[in-house]
Amino acid sequence: MSDSISRNMEPVKTGRIFLAAVAANLSAFVVGTCLGWTSPILPKLKSNDTSDSPLDRPITSEEDAYISSLIAIGALVAPFIAGPLADRIGRKWVLLSSSVFFVLAFVLNMIASQVWILYLSRVIQGCGVGFVMTAQPMYVGEISTDNVRGATGSLMQLFIVCGILYAYAIGPFVSYQTLQWGCLVVPIIADVVFFFMPESPYYLAGKGRKTAAVRSLQFLRGQSAEGVHDEMAVIQANVEEAMANKGNMLDLVKVGSNRKALLICAGLISFQQLSGINVVLFNSQSIFASANTGLDPAIATIIIGCVQVASSGLTPIVVDRMGRKLLLLISASVMSIGLAALGGFFYMKLVVGDISSVLWLPVPALIIYNIVYCTGFGPLPWAVLGEMFPANIKSAASSVVASTCWILGFLVTRYYPALDALGSYYAFWLFSGFCIVAFFFVMFIVIETKGLSLNQIQVRLGSKK
Template sequence: MSSTEQTTSVQYSYTEVNSFQMSEGYSRKMTPEPVKTGRIFLAAVAANMSAFVVGTCLGWTSPIGPKLKSEDTSDSPLSRPITAEEDAWISSLIAIGALVAPFAAGPLADRIGRKWVLLSSSLFFVLAFILNMVASEVWILYLSRLIQGFGVGFVMTVQPMYVGEISTDNVRGAVGSLMQLFIVAGILYVYAIGPFVTYQALQWCCIVVPIIFDVFFFLMPESPYYFAGKGRKTDALRSLQFLRGQSSQGVHDEMATIQANVEDAMANKGTMMDLFKNAGNRKALFICAGLISFQQLSGINVVLFNSQSIFASANTGLDPAVATIIIGCVQVASSGLTPIVADRLGRKIMLLISASVMSIGLAALGAFFYMQLVVQDISMVGWMPVPALIIYNIVYCTGFGPLPWAVLGEMFPANIKSAASSVVASTCWTLGFVVTRWYPALDALGSYYSFWLFAGFMVVAIFFVLFVVMETKGLSLQQIQDRLNGKRN
């Protein structure tokens, strides 16, 4: 082994990478080797199994809420029904944990690696479901939801970083969109099982998922960016070779580019203040935080956490559990479209369609509940809630659900990516907490107020996407940085 291979210095240059390859007996080929994108999708799917676990936590309250609120406590861990106030806290406390966790997850991702932070998120999920099993008081459920939130915060902060760093430019939008697909698949998992099994059985069904994730993701490589940043050039090269399905020679140019980016990041070590000092970073933060804010202000968590209750109060004649499963199936099917079209249509057009159609669906839901509560005659609109929620979920899952996270993974330079991810993820869950915690109070005045308010936010989102959001379709990470900083390439 040559001395170049043994060095632990972070700063190894393009020439050093070439020397390493030559020491292995490789020669440069004139014809570039094809990238095996299936390897990238394999690693992305394994990483996104953590998002599936997040989905089980987000959807958990929909089938469990009716059990906890029922006067018949035979299928509840508690000795009494929970109050509306307790129900609101159980729904919203996951957001408190999720808004705090990113400030630990981001620095840990730089210290121990993206892979190990994602793997460690399972500890929170397993502990939370164990607490659910042994809960005899409401405060134990509060604690469980808070711990679930920590796990959610770890995943939502680090998973976009990992997926963005293992991807090539031409598939980054597609693999970045997988998070939403796996989240809604996890939600459907508990929607489909929860109403038909006991409380305890559902906890067992949920606890096995993070364990399966750990087994599969453990076999995947760490981000080559992380390895390069730690001076582990041999590991970085092997990681990139696995992800691209190429020889050391085939990844030569990309490895040199990664190293150049990492060296620049190390030379210009970013801090939280750099998010605001640099004009390009400020613009990226405004775009990402804005998209995440409108994602939460669309009322999605209200819909996810209370699907069965919404259908029950709508009194459509359809079994609320069945209607909720239908919604879950629609979410999974529509989320499956996003990876296919994200790099064809572009982020901006999909976000515009999403905001426009969501505003219509929410306005229709508001109109239904207005007719039910005020006019008290729904004979003409009794059919409306199911198609309105189906349309709402389709466009959410193809637009404002996955794309803000995909954009987050590609908007920031390496030196401040962890700080930016922490801020944006915390923004997401701060608003998520506000919306879910105080939705019951607004709902008590009339459900139509809530849905019309969410519809209004989506109208504002249309103008935000139209005039503020930058299209990143087909751009390299460096080209995105150049455009954010006013350089045309």
């Protein structure tokens, strides 16, 4: 009894958990640079003045659509490689290896002389994105304690939008080649920093490396071997149970609790993409240019990027207080309003003609949209993914959900120009409608996981009594 008391008296140093989570999320910063890259680059590629373009002619609208959307092709295929690799070589090494794709892609951008090379670069970037978005939720979910898992799981969105802002802020004001160099150094720095962080104790325990798992847990908790004894015993029991009931892809649909978890996670990810976020990210400069608000499109885009960073920084602070479900409900409802207002602006521009009295509308509409996206539907689907599945099926589930994200991401970005040609308001009103459906999905389908342990979440899903 006294040993148990002394072990439990050692405080957990949550700063260590956040240190490892931040280091892991530097790869999410790289993802952000890839997502934000098109906003300053596409105007250069479409310009009749090719002096700051690697190509000898302006790109067509069809080529524009493919450059925006092909990142999703790599990102939907890569998770089916990254998931099994995360179980074989570890979450840490999958995240580290993602940088190979990013470095290669930015090198290709530097030497691109034809459009197909840019296509190839975007697919390769997508492979890196798929690796990150499969392994990062697994790693962060497994290193975190129950009371900070919502906060650490929300860091991905914060770092993605920081990477987007990095591309937004630098891209319009430097040459094409300088931006590629600026993006190239980021994955190298990310690897150097994350290399010194420990592997997930769940992964190490699953490989029978109990001593290494204890050392990892000691680092992450800032405790002695005695201090982590009880938690290590729980991890070991969970891992042994997972090994005894080794799951496969079919178990995602055969087992009722997994099916419910998949419905929740895939649904949230689907509505994340159907909210039109990639259209906004990839085309911010073009949207502001077509709105003709009188504000420099590059400056307006940077303002949006700053809003994304500031609002994403709120989520780790409030998510474990307010809960996932409430934030998602607020996010869906307010996003629908912002998108409806933006659609209304473009409708008035086409039908009314004189819109001088509402020229101010696009900027606040997109600011409101981005604030609630970055505090709700941006980070929380990934945070929920990291905590919803048992260890024996987690890598398969992460692969399916990440691929779902990018299948829809490709469809939305690829066919947005066709909707835009009919009238921008069609696209934004459609996205607004999807947000309304998302509100009711969250209200009636999603379960609250605030403050619950991974075991308690499984009980709530019905897999355990």
